[in-house]
Amino acid sequence: MSTPPDVEDLIVHHSDSLREALECIDQTAQGICFVVDTGGRLVGVATDGDIRRGLLEGADLSDHIQSVMETDFVSLPVTTDEKDIQSRLSSKIRHIPLLDEDGRPVDYACRSKYRSIPIMEPHLGGNELSYVTECVETSWISSQGRFVEKFEDMVAEYCGVPYALAVSNGTVALHLALEALGIGEGDEVIVPDFTFAASINAILHAGATPVLVDIREDTWLLDPEATSEAITDRTKAIMPVHLYGQPCNMDEIVRIADENGLYIVEDAAEAIGSLYHGEHVGNIGDVGTFSFYGNKTITTGEGGMVLFQDEETYQYAAQLRDHGMSSSQRYWHDEVGYNYRMTNMQAAVGVAQLERIDEIVERKIQIGERYRRELSGVEGLTLPVNIDGRKNTYWLFTAVLKDEIHIERDELISKMKMNGIDLRPVFYPLHEMPPYQKYGSSHFKVSSYISYNGVSFPSSTKLRNYEISNICEALKSSLEANRIMGITK
Ligand SMILES: Cc1ncc(COP(=O)(O)O)c(C=O)c1O
Structure with a gap:
């Protein structure tokens, strides 16, 4: 339009x-x-x-x-x-x-x-409808059918990874990854304090102990130094989270993991298409995962994917995904497994999405860069850092309000809502929430600061350029009005 x-x-x-x-x-x-x-x-x-x-x-x-x-x-x-x-x-x-x-x-x-501008909208309108219609017309609506394997193959090829397994959502993708690596009771997994709770929940569901660490002030991602300090003889894995589409410092994380014999499980739920020195995130650690929830860069409604480097781990995960049933003997169970399968209908949507992933990712990046241009120089706002060799796909364009700014983050969100603009707060620090308090520390100053001052902007591919300008103008005038009135935080 x-x-x-x-x-x-x-x-x-x-x-x-x-x-x-x-x-x-x-x-x-x-x-x-x-x-x-x-x-x-x-x-x-x-x-x-x-x-x-x-x-x-x-x-x-x-x-x-x-x-x-x-x-x-x-x-x-x-x-x-x-x-x-x-x-x-x-x-x-x-x-x-x-x-x-x-x-x-x-x-x-x-x-x-x-038009009220939502935080995200799915990028539909390609072959989604005709592929889902095919599932219904041919009766292949469950997890058998041509689309599941096709979707797995397409994601594997896109990321350059040997094996990909489609699952029912991004949370079980993480759980399956940990289980397939044999991580469970008595094992510790290092995870950033600033992430969506699914990352830590998956560790707890696997029976392992999460060890929260603080994030870096510049990237808002897992701090490698804090990661090194948190390693004990029970540590089994590191779970870097490529939050909001920004890749973590994988060189450092791989180095630490190699030196200490640890697995890396990349939570790339928010970052399909993001690159680290030309490599797709999710394809750097031992296992990587994506989420295809409706608000993600590409979607299957609900859905997820696990990427593997190693065939044996992949085969084991495939068995666990399907009730632990033997692949050669129907109804014979070697393991206590799960039903984590993706349906053919979800995969049909996924195939249509993957057909247009380059266009979708490119538009996400354009939107991020446009926000960056229009907001550069706005006093009191920290924008996502641009680091050589890291390609951020800006799942949600996110900025942080500096201390000297004249407005509370939540007040800014309400003001923008009055203009029909859906700004969102970022995640709470995990260590502050009751189920996770014992796994972290109140000394995680960076995570707390970013959590209470971070704000995500509408980032749907449907956003038009003039809407981005309107959002930035509305933001600037809210900040300016408070500045003129001399309101301080
Ligand atoms: C960082 C992160 N990890 C994991 C997940 C879990 O994905 P899902 O919602 O598909 O279970 C999400 C998504 O919401 C997420 O943002």
Whole structure:
């Protein structure tokens, strides 16, 4: 959809003909034009319906538009508060001219200008519908069918990994990864304090002990130094989380893991397509996982994938995914397994998504870079760091409010909500929440700081460039208003 036209494009003069008014309506695709007198003052509005009715009642295309225009219309002073303007828009009143002191239209409001901007929307519209329809028409709606393996193959090829296993979501992907590596009771797994709770939950479900560590101030990701310090003789694995699409420092993490004989389980739930020195995240450690939840870069509704380097671990995981059943003997169980299978219908959506992953990832990066450009120089805002060799795919573009800024993070979120913009707080520090307190420490200053000052911006591929500009403008004016009023945190 293109940018809504400027108000000038919607204006016709009262002596213009019905034909000229129709041409104007045709060009702007808004279904309405604003009629002004010789002084430029608004005297009426005319919709395509008004003109059609006029013609049916005997008017001629060469007649003046003022003969059919509506003179009883809603308009508002341009100084009206945005919230009040929005409240007047409805399915009947879809356009409101905004007038200056002399009654001249200088702007207008319409629904599309005030579309509420969600934090994320799935990028559908390719072959998703036809592939899912195929599943229904052929009755292959469960976890058998051509799409599951195809989806696995496509993800494996995209990431350059030898083996990929589709599962029902990103949380069980992590759990299966740990179980397949034999990690369980008595083992410790190092995980960052700042991540979505699924990372630590998976460790607990495997029966292992999570060891929380603080994050780095520049990347907001697992701190390798803190990781080294947290290693004990019970440590079995490190779980770096490529949060918000930003790759972790894998050189350091691989070095630490190698030196100490540890596994690496990469939680790349939020980072499909992100690269570390040209390598796909998820393909660097022993095992890597993705989430395909509806808000992720690519989606299957619910879904996940586990990437393996080693065939034996992959085969074992495949067996665990399917109730622990022997692959050669149906209903013979060698293991206590799980049902973590992905359905053919989910995979059908996944295949359609993978067909367009380059386009999706490229748009995510463009959006991230655009935010970065428009917000660079905004005082009091720390933007995601750009590090040579790391390609961030900006799952959610996230920034951190500095101490000197004049607004509380949650107040900023409410203000932006009033503009129809869905800003989101980042995750809470895990060590502060009751189920995880005993695995961390109140000394995790960086994680706490980022948690309470971080904010994620709408990052859907459907975002239009002018919407990104509107978001940045709304943000800047909220910050500026508080600065002028001298409000401090
Ligand atoms: C960092 C991280 N890990 C794991 C998950 C779990 O994925 P899912 O929601 O598909 O279970 C998520 C997703 O929400 C996540 O953001």
